[in-house]
Amino acid sequence: MRWDIFCRVIDNFGDVGVCWRLSAELARRGEQVRLWLDDPQALAWMAPGALQGSVPNIELRTWTAPLPAGQADPQPPADVWIEAFGCEPPAECIEALAARVAGGAHAPVWINLEYLSAESYVERSHRLPSPVMSGPARGLGKWFFYPGFTARTGGLLREPDLLARQAAFDTEAWLAELRLPVRPAARRVSLFCYEPAALPAVLRQAGQSAVPSDWLVTPGRAWQAVQQTAPPGPGCRLHALPLLSQRDFDHLLWACDLNFVRGEDSLARALWAGRPFVWHIYPQHDGAHHAKLEAFLDWLQAPPSLRAFHLTWNGIGPQAAVWPDAGTLADWHGCARAARERLLAQADLCSQLVGFALEKR
């Protein structure tokens, strides 16, 4: 099938990250993808070759407003439209679609691919129709499609060779390639976060811990956040990472003993890594992320220490952060491995999307 995927970058890297991963997975299966992006810059480091158009079966389209004449109705027309995170496709594309349908053509299967959440509304709303009530596409229908963590949701993106790649991964060789002076006996920690309130306390405790730690800190907000804390004690060393490709970002998560991740896509990747992780959820002004975090921790069956750490890391509740000792980290590891097993038993997002599009076409 031919897929038009529409992606507007709100902020950060998650919008592009999810849409690229989905596009790449569809393309790998032989589907034809046109990916419409209003800001494709991050692809330069996230997906080498993408901006040069050298990824088979993926055509990048720059989504400008307004769209230049002649770009609104690309040929051949798509079988499936995906609006990522509820972004409306460009008005010109919607008008062109309405004109085509008025002329007797079939409308594409129009899917609103929603945000990832473990909340109960996801199972209720997944695969529900959403009629278009106004504008030129009035009378056409969209479908809600929710990624998620249970069999009654759309699942998570997962490449078929993920397990084989993980099994063949050589941590030492990868670290040597990165030329980071990490210490063999130190706990390796990756840090990808916004500005967690508990960061200074956590770094302080890590610095005083009997077990030294090497922190591999991602560029941008995470690196700026550590720069704003007092230098941690001698046991804790901070290393600045370059921006990695998505493939290498996975390697980072596989190479560490504890991963701090954020947003949406890196959370999914931390789950696939099967290593202990802490999630910095994307904060919403109305506090809606609190319920979202609790729902996720429930699904995760997080032990009390991991639940408490998450709440503190996300600035929820009065409790102080407690840097995990070896036993606690082992508990977190067991929890992460069990979650990964549950997820592996479920169908992945891309397979489910393809099946859904074929069913509704």
Ligand code: TRH
């Ligand atoms: O960047 P994010 O905070 O994105 C967020 C969330 O998706 C949030 O839900 C959304 O509302 C908001 O964007 C607009 O975190 P996320 O989702 O983990 O995306 C990061 C992407 O960047 C992911 O695909 C991994 C990738 N990445 C790399 O490929 N290399 C790197 O070096 C780093 C640091 C990230």
